Amino acid sequence: MGWRYRRSVKLLPGARVNISKTGTSLSVGRRGATVNIGKRGVRSTFGIPGTGISYVTQHSSRRRSRSRQTAVSPRPGYRTWVIWLVLAGPGCALLAWL
Numbered sequence: 766m767g768w769r770y771r772r773s774v775k776l777l778p779g780a781r782v783n784i785s786k787t788g789t790s791l792s793v794g795r796r797g798a799t800v801n802i803g804k805r806g807v808r809s810t811f812g813i814p815g816t817g818i819s820y821v822t823q824h825s826s827r828r829r830s831r832s833r834q835t836a837v838s839p840r841p842g843y844r845t846w847v848i849w850l851v852l853a854g855p856g857c858a859l860l861a862w863l
Contacts, residue, residue: 770786783790783803790803796814800807812819 768786770784772784773781773792774784775781779795780791780793783792783801788804790801792799792801794800797812799810801810807824809822809824810819811822
């Protein structure tokens with residue numbers, strides 16, 4: 766096992782810089798809905814605070830494939846949308862209530 770380092774610094778309400786051994790990233794959002802921008806791309810996280818249940822979506826990736834084959838990304842299926850709606854619906858309602 767190796768050593769890990771992680772530090773989070775609050776910039777403004779709802780914005781913070783995350784510093785780790787492998788790099789830095791910027792997180793914007795509140796409990797339940799966060800967008801993270803880092804060297805691995807843009808990632809959104811929707812969750813139900815206090816439960817440990819969340820749904821993560823990778824919007825873009827800055828990593829380039831080493832092979833010359835073009836990968837076709839599959840469209841999200843019915844199951845993905847249902848899971849997203851189940852998790853994001855109550856989370857958005859909770860954020861609106863707060």
